[in-house]
Amino acid sequence: MSTIAQTLFEKVWRAHEVTPETADTPAVLYIDLHLIHEVTSPQAFTVLRQRALKVRRPQLTFATMDHSTPTRTEQVFGGAPIAIEAAARQVRELEVNCAAFGVELLDLRNDRRGIVHIIGPELGLTQPGKTVVCGDSHTSTHGALGALAFGIGTTEVGHVLATQCLLQRKPRTFAINVKGQLPAGVSAKDLILAIIGRIGVSGGTGHVIEYRGETIRALDMDGRMTVCNMSIEAGARAGMIAPDETTFAYLSGRPRAPRGEDWERALERWRALPTDPGARFDQEIDIDASTLEPMVTYGTNPGMVIPIGGAIPERPGDPVFEKSLAYMGFSPGQPIKEHPVNVVFVGSCTNGRLSDLRLAASLLRGRKVASGVQMLVVPGSQQVKREAEAEGLDRVFLEAGAEWRESGCSMCLGMNGDLVAKGHYAVSTSNRNFEGRQGVGARTLLASPLTAAACAVRGRVTDPRELM
Amino acid sequence: MEPIRTLRSRTAVLPVSDVDTDQIIPARFLTTTTREGLGQHLFADWRYGPDGTPRPDFALNRPAAEGCAILVAGNNFGCGSSREHAPWALTDYGFRAVVSTQIADIFRSNSLKNGLVPVIVDPATHRWLLEHPGAEVSIDLETATLRHPAGEAHFPLEPFARYCLINGVDELGFLLGREAEITAYEARVGIR
The missing domain is CATH 3.30.499.10 (Aconitase, domain 3)
Structure with missing residues (x-):
């Protein structure tokens, strides 16, 4: 040893x-x-x-x-x-x-x-x-x-x-230490968008990120998966979170998880996995989650992200930035709130799990999707679909005027028929706002399930806390 | 894979940063089940207008870019999806090297397996190359050096990647040659 x-x-x-x-x-x-x-x-x-x-x-x-x-x-x-x-x-x-x-x-x-x-x-x-x-x-x-x-x-x-x-080749290591409680209306998606905004789309290149700290420990497994999912959007090779009681409780009884004595032996191995005290990382940053707000992207990569109450930055003399804003139809200095929205997509490997659907449904219950807005809710798996239906979430979405589909990658990437039209604005819980990602000429604003649902109700970019 | 020792070509310059693999080849072209013929879709949404005709203002559509085997792009090339269709499209189009200041991990790994040389240069060299589209550039893999009319720059190329490129060796052959070690590992950890 x-x-x-x-x-x-x-x-x-x-x-x-x-x-x-x-x-x-x-x-x-x-x-x-x-x-x-x-x-x-x-x-x-x-x-x-x-x-x-x-x-x-x-x-x-x-x-x-x-x-x-x-x-x-x-x-x-x-x-x-x-x-x-x-x-x-x-x-x-x-x-x-x-x-x-x-x-x-x-x-x-x-x-x-x-x-x-x-x-x-x-x-x-x-x-x-x-x-x-x-x-x-x-x-x-x-x-x-x-x-x-x-x-x-x-x-x-x-x-x-x-x-x-x-x-x-062995990658380098990068610790992202997160402390403080996420404020109401701010979720794992907002946290990872804020992290990408801070380190940039190539900030993690060549590294494996370990997300650490009390805020990460307090996340449920669905939230932890949302965070690790978008590690690649910061350029990282992988994202990891140390297994703990939350992980073990999640895995226990799942069809392919170990059982009986095998489970006990596995637990013993898994408990030895977390980073040892004093272990060194090649890079390290600290994030205070208690100051975060709901985040939304305004450009054509996930690092182009601002708090929802913020204004689009100004970068005079940067032609690449100008090209990105021209694609999005935005101007420097413009507030992003209240911008009209055509499509809302809730789903994907980033935010297509049961707790994501619950968050979106919590804002939609008793409300309607704004007229002229298409809202698509796509569960991440057939099991998520069944579980959501058992709770009546499908009724909430359908009664609000949203579409309820079979599972798949759907509108996250334009290759299965679920597309955003040219020039249209889509608030999407997926992971990439690249040019054309959701369809040729489509304009994507990445956000959390709560924010996406709020935008669907108002038909405009909306801070979900106004509807909570 | 064809062995590559040196490359000599004029450069095509695409002065855009953070070019992601969705731009290199949009997802709607990924429903193919082969790796051939993807060059026609390279940068499809930038290269062609809505009616399918080439946009004359796009860098690769300018007559000077024709036949160039070296693509110089803005900072951070190849981020996003793991689609190997991206290097397949670039090589099918005729590129043999991509030059930037940073290249995304998965794209870099995919490129090396398809004889597309990922070349990371310092900011000064990068600036010079961006400002001189069509420059005659040579890339020497033996010494990992890029030479242009006003100077030269070394680029990182780990020994194994260089060995594979120069000898046209594919990694699968190397891995299959590790059969004894793999079997020993499986025995040690109890995989049968």
Whole structure:
């Protein structure tokens, strides 16, 4: 046993070194859980076929479909064809590949299907201390359970399928210490948007972030996942939160979590994972959560974010900034509040879990979506959908005039038919406000579920605290 | 992967910072199940007007940018999604190197696996390159040096990445060669 104080990240990393890195070669890192989906896996299976390789550990590989799948009930369950032909082909190809290579798949009509980053934790597949990868950058979500989880490209998907390993250089570590109580109306989403605003969209490049401190400890698992989810938006390789009683209570009894004696043994291992006192990080910053306000983005990357009561910054002589504001149709110095909104989207791997839907419903109950505004509520998984319906949240949304869909990535990215029209303003609980992300010419304002619901009610950018 | 020792080309300059992978290739083109032919969609929403015709004011549509294999972009290139379709689109279009002051981790990793050289240069070199579109530039992988008419700059390229690029080695072959170590690890931790 090493007596050197280690971080959570270092403990997980070292436990998965098949061979450590040297000056000449990266580490060979073992992967405990490989999640795959329809968009970034087909070309990897093609390589396996070309080289006559098998999936080395099918039991550590798990597939779902979420990105290009429709959310309209008639296309999922009603027998209507998937409207986008290429998407239908991708879905079929994943079915064929999983059957041929022996990989478990939750297919389109499976009642446990959902967004890959929602169902990993929900099924108990994601566990503290595991290495988790997926061909999707928001794999950072799973770090909320104390896993080392990061997105990979399709070539690497092939590497993991064939060898259960990746070649990796050890990233640096970054501690973000958060203290103070989040004020009423301010949620995990506002916290992570504020963090990205502070360190910038490349502030975490080359690093694994560990979110620490009393504010993080006080978050429920859904909130912790929201925070870790957007680590990639700060450029970080991964985000992690030390497992604690909240984590263990969340995992206990989930279908793929350990049981009985295995559970007891797992708990013992998991309790040894948190960062040792005195362990050093390569970078460290402190955030005071008690001073935060609801946050909203005004530009074309998630670092372009302000408190909802604020004005759009002025940066004379910065052509890139001007280009971004021109795309958004905003002017420097303009307040963002009261700006008209066309679309509101509640969902995605960032904010598509049950507590997110509860927050949005709490503001919509007994109210109506403003006339002319389209509101789309898309649960992150079929299980979230069932749980929300059991609480009557679907009635709240439908009676307010919102649409209630089947699970999937939906309007977070424009590839499944759920699109924002050119020039329209969408307040979205998703993770990226890049140009065209939600549709060609679409203008995205990222915000929390509470803020999104408030904007839907008023049809304008609205501080949710005015409706609470 | 084709071995690359040196690259020589004029530069195409795209003076935009934080170019994300949704710009490099928008999500609607990701419903493909192959990696070929994505160059036609590279920067689609910047490159083409609503009617599908090329926008004459977009950097890559200028006649001088034709045939350039080196793309010089603003600060922080390739942030966002992990889609390997981004380097596939860039290489299919004809680029062999991307130059910036910072390159996002996943994009960098994906680029190296597709023979697209990620070149991170100092701010002064970067400024010079941005101000001189069409400059004759050479990139030497052996010494990890970028040379332009007014000077040169070293860029970070770890030995293993350099070895793979220069010899056209793919990492999968290397990993498959570690079979004994992987099996020993699985035995040690009890994976059967």
